[in-house]
Amino acid sequence: MPGALREETVQLMADYLQHRLGGGGGGGAAAVLPPSRTAETLRRVADELESRERPSFRSACTAAALPQEPGEAAALLGRVAAQMEAEGGLNWGRVVALxxxxxxxxxxxxxxxxxxxxxALAEALAAYLAGEKREWLEAHGGWDGFYHFFNKHGSDAADQNSTISNAIMAAAGFGLAGLAFLLAVR
Structure with missing residues (x-):
């Protein structure tokens, strides 16, 4: 199971990062389709959070002084993950924010x-989530738990979008502006 969880996590993280960068790189419609319902949910929920908090995330990346050496970006991501967790533990919203x-x-x-x-960023995310936080991830239903958390059935689309939006912001629960400060003083 741990190997399968890690494999699924790597696939989800790589898919989202490729999605965020504008596609799968292979061309054609099939290259941009999410590989699973969980990947589609991650894209949708992450896109919504990114859209709502775009200035904060861009400010944080600017403050990070973007590492130049291979591996530095992954190390920075690890420090941000540790800081987020130190500010109140892990939850699905914080996973999405990360x-x-x-x-x-x-x-x-x-x-x-x-x-x-x-x-390297996808691998760092997978190592953190499926490695360091494997017990948390398994205790919360793995990626099926993520899917179900953000796909509550029995409500209409508008209600669903509002629920997702509120869940993301409530669950993220860490100051995105504080993230920029954290990175500026690193």
């Missing part, structure tokens, strides 16, 4: 010609 931060970091790196660091 994924969105990684997506913004990958986009900023790609703009500077360092798109090759995307795979």
């Amino acid at each position: 994924v969105v931060f990684a997506g913004n970091l990958a986009a900023a790196l790609a703009e500077r010609g360092a798109r090759d660091q995307t795979a």
